[in-house]
Amino acid sequence: MSDLARLSDPRPWIDQIFSAKSAAAGGVVRRSVAHVVREIGRETLELEVRRRGYHLIESDGQFIIICNAKPLQVIC
Numbered sequence: 001m002s003d004l005a006r007l008s009d010p011r012p013w014i015d016q017i018f019s020a021k022s023a024a025a026g027g028v029v030r031r032s033v034a035h036v037v038r039e040i041g042r043e044t045l046e047l048e049v050r051r052r053g054y055h056l057i058e059s060d061g062q063f064i065i066i067c068n069a070k071p072l073q074v075i076c
Contacts, residue, residue, distance in 0.1 A: 006038070006039060006040055006041050006044075007039055007040055010039070010040035010041075010044050013039050013040050014040065014044075014045075014048050017029055017031065017065070018048075018052070018067070022067070023065070023067040024067075025067075026067055026068040027066075027067055028064060028065065028066055028067065029064075029065050029067060030062050030063060030064045030065065031062070031063050031065075032061060032062060032063075033058060033061050033062060033063055034061065036063055042063075045063065049065055052067075052069075053069035054066055054067050054068065054069060055072050
């Protein structure tokens, strides 16, 4: 499915995610990969996360977005 078949304007969807209390406080938000793909596409989410300087992790069908640009260290 191409991005053309998704929301014609992904901005409201993106704004909603990044206006969540946890995102605004530099915390973590998560969304189902399937939901992201259906609504805006993984490419659009990745570009937005990169634009903001945040971190994006995918695990077990979930996208985890760490809403700060501080260095990230995976412990285990």
